[in-house]
Amino acid sequence: MIPNSLTCSLAEFISNFREPDAIIRSRIQDIHEEVLRRSTHIRQPNFASIHRHDLEFLFEAYDARFFGGLCRLALSGSRIRFRLSRRMTSASGSTTRFLLASGEAIYEIAIAASLLFDSFGNGDRRITVGGVECDNRLQAL
Numbered sequence: 001m002i003p004n005s006l007t008c009s010l011a012e013f014i015s016n017f018r019e020p021d022a023i024i025r026s027r028i029q030d031i032h033e034e035v036l037r038r039s040t041h042i043r044q045p046n047f048a049s050i051h052r053h054d055l056e057f058l059f060e061a062y063d064a065r066f067f068g069g070l071c072r073l074a075l076s077g078s079r080i081r082f083r084l085s086r087r088m089t090s091a092s093g094s095t096t097r098f099l100l101a102s103g104e105a106i107y108e109i110a111i112a113a114s115l116l117f118d119s120f121g122n123g124d125r126r127i128t129v130g131g132v133e134c135d136n137r138l139q140a141l
Contacts (some may be wrong), residue, residue: 045136055082
């Protein structure tokens with residue numbers, strides 16, 4: 001597979017990404033506030049319900065605010081499925097690329113709902129995602 005120019009642009013953008021921590025935290029806070037306003041399932045940071053559309057919204061929001069939409073563009077029109085998994089127990093999430101017989105690529109982003117909902121109770125251990133300690137499910141997601 002030869003990377004297209006958008007994929008190269010995304011890779012270059014990521015390798016050159018340098019933003020102050022305060023800017024990053026502000027963007028994340030903006031996304032969290034927006035999902036709490038817009039979602040019919042995520043109503044609080046330690047939400048009790050989530051829908052796959054919330055995952056799609058978060059993908060689009062992070063792509064827009066951190067990557068200028070380059071993630072979506074680099075996929076060159078490929079479909080992305082968003083899934084909440086009840087079976088994933090060793091990983092909190094995964095991204096998978098499926099190549100169909102037609103040559104079409106489909107991507108799937110799956111989140112382990114069981115791990116997410118089994119965390120952040122009183123007395124639970126601290127949860128770290130991507131090297132960042134999280135205070136609630138929305139931060140972990």
